[in-house]
Amino acid sequence: MARGYMGKILNVNLTTGKLQEEALSEELCRDFVGGYGIAARLLYERIPVGADPLGPDNVLGFMTGPLTGTPALIGSRYVMVGKSALHGGWGDCNSGGDFGPNLKFAGFDGVFFSGISPKPVYLFIENGKAELRDASDLWGKDTNEVDDILKARHGKETVASCIGPAGEKLVLFACAINDKGRAPGRSGLGAVMGAKKLKAVAVKGNLPVPMFDEKKAQELRRKYLRESKGFFDTLHTYGTCGITADSAMSGDSPVKNWAGVGPRDFPTASAISDEVVKFYEEKKYGCWRCPIACGGIMKLDSGPFALSARENFRGHKPEYETLCMFGTLTLDDDVQSIIKINEICNMYGMDTISAGAVAAFAIECYENGLLTKRDTGGLELTWGNAQAIVALTEKVAKREGIGDILAEGVMRAAKEIGKGAEEFAIHVSGQEVPAHDPKFTPGLALTYMLDATPGRHTQGGELVQPPGWFTAYDKYAYDQNSEMFYKLRTTTHVMNAAGLCMFGYISYDIQSMPDFLGAITGWHGTLEEIYKTGERIDVMRHAFNLREGINPLTRNMPGRIVGEPPLTEGNVRNVTVDYRTEVKKYLELMDWNKATTIPSEAKLKELGLGFLAKDLAKVKVPASNLLA
């Protein structure tokens, strides 16, 4: 049998311009899988404690997993990693499209950037050969233009992950964009990229991806393709926009900056959902070898929100998160405006979740007189004012006027605005909360608080699970679901680290994960192994934060997201999420200290992370504790 991992990364010092290949040990690849697993282990050594996220000491990585670019269902993903300027701790985010697989075909599992380049550059890798190129001509250009220029320059098979003007201007929730519309969105790593003066990473190649048992992997692909279940059909037909209307009504989606109730405050949710969105879809868009193809290319060639003529009035389909954060949260039911906003975020390179939260925050400030027309440069920031929200989004991307304050994210903007704006700033430790309400999915309260990257909805939580895995549980039995959370969080970590797509995870039986991992890497062929590996990755990311003095026990959990006080109407009325019980029980199960969240020495040893004990022994009991 062949080796089941690539085991090679590229380290780039942007200050000196030096490139260095590095072989990864078999042990590292086995113990940490890939993606943010391996990255967390490496960057724990390489990012010094206290490093400025926007300074030269931060290390920014682009990592694939061992299943990226393989027959695994669905191996299209890469992650970006580094220290986040938005929430100050371990940052990661991931994206589909064609970039991840092609980074591997170009010869590397990943590439890591340290230092700061004296001038704008981009990295070009072709079949194992990498070089830094001048990007002065690309600087200031939007992601569509960069993509076109790099394809024209290096061949149309070139795929790039690049920032737009928002990343350059250090919008704290800026992100990279690949394939003109796929975004590793959260944690604001686009700002880190901008600070490093790194405009793009462009890759091209056709090197083989090593697989332990390729034949078996192909067989498994055929087998599981026949057995797709769960949300496969909805995603295949609509993509994530298929759930917008239902979610706005069920209480899954936050409404009116988390203070509203769908049926009363946003009864017109269907106007930004499923069939209405699909009405503008010209053709389906699928990531690399994806049988779901949840994406879509939209056409909008007239009206006030027509898409860019340069792109032939075409753009990517907004995701559920975008429709909800810019629609349900701001009460904008004009789907054309959200299609336009999605284009703006893609072109400038901004996370639509944070950008939407910022818009809703600004509107609530305006409606309550904390911002005036003078502050907004004339924009009437009222609920649902599509035209104003579109204009605001562009101001944020450009850091223009009020946009310069909002580009810092809601936590910092609220401090700047003062006068009670904090109440309207819905974030966990600086990261804006995505469009899934813990009052509807209580497990997300745990995830939002406890994950190393706070306020993330793709890191475990009972909403997102393989078909039929957990069907009989009481989601409001706060003391009884720890084991489910453990299994969901650990398998999710391995999914992300392996380069798998979450929509594959929810479309195929959970057994598909050990099956594909076993066939392709030769490791992790059982669920039990996967749980332990996921736990190891979880602790590794967590340790990064603890050592930095970032403790989840001190995080802010906005009352609106957990129902303190509860809503009095709607499907999740009277729900107050008892996340304290939920988290305490989970810490017990994990064998993490309840006063410090430090894993026990026995636990560290069990996971092969004994080397962390010395650093973690220095972690102080935090001055405040959410659970107390």
Add this chain to the structure above:
Amino acid sequence: MARGYMGKILNVNLTTGKLQEEALSEELCRDFVGGYGIAARLLYERIPVGADPLGPDNVLGFMTGPLTGTPALIGSRYVMVGKSALHGGWGDCNSGGDFGPNLKFAGFDGVFFSGISPKPVYLFIENGKAELRDASDLWGKDTNEVDDILKARHGKETVASCIGPAGEKLVLFACAINDKGRAPGRSGLGAVMGAKKLKAVAVKGNLPVPMFDEKKAQELRRKYLRESKGFFDTLHTYGTCGITADSAMSGDSPVKNWAGVGPRDFPTASAISDEVVKFYEEKKYGCWRCPIACGGIMKLDSGPFALSARENFRGHKPEYETLCMFGTLTLDDDVQSIIKINEICNMYGMDTISAGAVAAFAIECYENGLLTKRDTGGLELTWGNAQAIVALTEKVAKREGIGDILAEGVMRAAKEIGKGAEEFAIHVSGQEVPAHDPKFTPGLALTYMLDATPGRHTQGGELVQPPGWFTAYDKYAYDQNSEMFYKLRTTTHVMNAAGLCMFGYISYDIQSMPDFLGAITGWHGTLEEIYKTGERIDVMRHAFNLREGINPLTRNMPGRIVGEPPLTEGNVRNVTVDYRTEVKKYLELMDWNKATTIPSEAKLKELGLGFLAKDLAKVKVPASNLLA
């Protein structure tokens, strides 16, 4: 074993005030089941050819079926029958609530009214004793008031089916209302009731309902209750409003008076659907012994559309048909306005389907300059103008101003308005078409055209079927679905005649029908028998029309409902329903002559309807033929 049918009706001559009980023969009860089956056989003899629907020769019946008021799932229904002034032919319609079962508990399978009363009267039946009472004090009162007065007078267990002012004023699509919000809506039989000066039928009693094998019936009820399927859950949770948003998008619902496309013209459909409607639901409402309880009592106590203070601001939940005809069809997405309209229709006693079609017709006339503000008495009848639509509906109910013209239905109103209004009048032979589009459900084209009561959606069509019965068919294979239509139409006839609810029909396996019929009546214990019985009923109703000179081959089928020309956008774009092929194939299967629709003599004989041959031999080949 006991006798499985009541076999007793009451005949009331309103001209003379004479009441006469009549025993029904076992043969009649077996061959025609009950409801409109028995009624069609009886009224074929009793309504003279050419009778004026609003004159003394018309006979108006209220009939239950043998399963009404029994353990059968779901035996809550009664039908009204008679000659329709709206479409001129055989008229029937049915309703749930508590009236049907209680008519039986009061001692009769049904009651038939001939003649015209010299003054307003109502019939009161209590445990087999019936009398006509003066209704002068009730005349002019709305259905809520009548219900309250009769309960106060005769005891709170009294249930009445009564007309409101619309029936008194002969609005051609007026209907009776029972239980303040259940409506035997179609065919305009409320106008017939008004013409007869019959304000109400009130019933009360506790007589036993005979059953062939009651123990078996109870067993079957327990068995099938455990096996509910299909739409049961949706209906249980939401009632029919659960499908409004999806249907507006899928092409099932007509949009903008049948000329629009959901995602473009009515993207806000969710604002009048499922959770939004449910938001105003104070408690569930179920018909007699119904496990689904699809109804609801709404509370709306503020705003411009607050419900009547007399009713404590409570009213019934609008059905899908009401939400669609007054929402999707008129582009009104203000759910409060539709809740109000529903109350108006219930209080005045009007079919919401026809009333909504009339509103959409009037709006399109107005938008195209065929009606002006002067015509409408100042109403701005623009698309989606909730306030104007509410006001218009009340004008129609009162025959006030423009309402007097519209109260005649769209066919007659279009003739009155002229100037091209006919294009906007969407009806089949005078009956407004309900909210299911044949372009989405092609079998409904056949039903709308061929059923004895034209333009009806509850008389067969592949949309409405027992769970999992027909799953593999190509709905657009116009020449291949005759057998499915035959089975659906014949079982639907027996369902209606037996007193079963359509929502039971679609919630339980089709086998439940022969099971319950067999246990309760001792007859029709196999599906094959049911097909033949349903066919017999079908031909009987059809013969009533043929003899009157009403031939389905001459009906108008509006281009908009069949896609002539087809829509160019949306889910049913490019669909033109080839109903000609569909109907021709079906006539072949039924052995009806394709030039006259007269059943062959062999067919009549097979069905035991040989006595019809003489009358039908006189039917002429119609001058025009839609199928030609």
